[in-house]
Amino acid sequence: MxxxxxxxxxxxxxxxxxxxxxxxxxxxxxxxxxxxxxxxxxxxxxxxxxxxxxxxxxxxxxxxxxxxxxxxxxxxxxxxxxxxxxxxxxxxxxxxxxxxxxxxxxxxxxxxxxxxxxxxxxxxxPVSLRARKKAARREMRATAQARREMGRGRDEGRGHALGMGAGLGLGGGPSSDGPVRAETxxxxxxxxxxxxxxxxxxxxxxxxxxxxxxxxxxxxxxxxxxxxxxxxxx
Structure with a gap:
């Protein structure tokens, strides 16, 4: 690599x-x-x-x-x-x-x-297929975590008054910096x-x-x- x-x-x-x-x-x-x-x-x-x-x-x-x-x-x-x-x-x-x-x-x-x-x-x-697979797994985990946080944010938002639902902004999560890529x-x-x-x-x-x-x-x-x-x- x-x-x-x-x-x-x-x-x-x-x-x-x-x-x-x-x-x-x-x-x-x-x-x-x-x-x-x-x-x-x-x-x-x-x-x-x-x-x-x-x-x-x-x-x-x-x-x-x-x-x-x-x-x-x-x-x-x-x-x-x-x-x-x-x-x-x-x-x-x-x-x-x-x-x-x-x-x-x-x-x-x-x-x-x-x-x-x-x-x-x-x-x-050099291309590393192993590094690409590792990056793909990290991207999948980051996406899943972001979805879970967004779901929690929606749930919290329903329990607050209008305008107080800050939890809705949690969707940026781990993947907010862009997709996970292999180094090369x-x-x-x-x-x-x-x-x-x-x-x-x-x-x-x-x-x-x-x-x-x-x-x-x-x-x-x-x-x-x-x-x-x-x-x-x-």
């Missing part, structure tokens, strides 16, 4: 010199840190105490695994600025001006769809609101750009080649 950062993606401090809203996944970051710690512990132990090809194989595996763990856990982020949406996925960085976005879709994954029909998944804002669904609602507000702005026009993350792909490919060579030679 990814956060504005809780158990789903959440707003992070803006990057220096920008006012972007930043969304990342706390569970993914926590999982990534744990995996890196385990990989480092096992890899260093193999390098220090291993014999023969083992230290070299351990280094090659670490060169392969570490960039992939970083790519899928620590790297993903969504930056929402006044003029564009910047999506940092495991292997690509996509910059889409608000004026070039056709829609922001939520189904089994959250995606930004451009006017040309291209789709880019928001890795930092609320984030998508926020992004849609920014899109609607800024899509016509002159500064929010431009071209969609996509950059491959060679700084992640290069070390991973090098590690994979080294592992293959060591296995074949050994």
């Amino acid at each position: 990814t956060s504005p950062e809780s158990q789903s993606p959440a707003p992070q401090p803006s990057e220096p010199g920008t006012e972007d809203r930043v969304y990342r996944s706390v569970p993914a970051i926590a999982g990534g840190v744990l995996l890196l710690a385990i990989t480092g512990w096992l890899g260093i132990d193999a390098v220090v105490s291993g014999e023969g090809r083992t230290p070299w194989l351990a280094l090659a595996v670490m060169l392969l695994v570490v960039p992939l763990v970083v790519a899928f856990t620590l790297r993903p982020a969504v930056y929402a600025g006044d003029d564009r949406l910047r999506v940092r996925n495991p292997f690509r960085v996509v910059v889409v001006p608000w004026g070039r976005i056709a829609s922001l879709k939520s189904a089994y994954s959250n995606e930004v769809v451009t006017e040309s029909g291209a789709k880019y998944q928001l890795w930092a804002v 669904d609320r984030i998508m609602d926020e992004l849609r609101g920014l899109h609607e507000a800024r899509r016509e702005a002159e500064s929010a026009q431009g071209e969609v750009t996509v950059r491959w993350a060679y700084e992640v792909m290069g070390p991973a490919v090098a590690g994979a080649v080294l592992v293959l060579i060591l296995v074949l030679v050994g």
